[in-house]
Amino acid sequence: MQTPMDWGKVTTVILDMDGTLLDLSFDNYFWHEHVPLRFSQIHRVDLEDAKQQLLTRYQSKAGTLDWYCTDFWAHELELDIPALKQEISARIRIFPNTKQFLAKLSRLNKRIVLATNAHRDSIAIKMNTVQLESYFDNIVSSHDFGYSKEELAFWDKLAEVEPYDPATSLFIDDNLEVLATAEAVGIQHLITIKQPDSSKPEQDTLHYQAISDFSQIMPIS
């Protein structure tokens, strides 16, 4: 059962980028296929060995700011990560009805904030490809604060640059660990994404309200 969204109670909409507005299939393909390919070519190792080695390295950093940091991986893997992303930027896909949804929020004078763990380099490549930047009143990267969205400190830092009222804010994110942190800081309206990566099965969305398309929560007026 889909609970209808009460837009009268929401003044600010805080949105995640990858897996929420954009198909996470790009990022999964990038880290699990393209990076291993280029790593194996440049460092002259077997492709399967490269995949295994990188997977181990990724897992050791999961959930930390380093995991999301292109500078960290550029240094760690001795690869130009932004350049590699650019090579396959044609694979970046926006989810259906995303622009219509953001345009509607804008017409209703909602404050629209992008809050992402992605590095500024990645944000720029994504925004340039899908032309979404103009929809946002503010774009925040956790790298500016030194804390990932999974950490409580992120939300204090966010309030300093984007004074949001948790009681009237809606936060949409495909990452359930991040949603749990937002819940802990008192954000009243939380929504997650059923299928962040279109090439993978739907995720278990626990007790959170989950959508498969923004048309399901599109404001009517």
Ligand SMILES: [Mg+2]
């Ligand atoms: Mg995400």
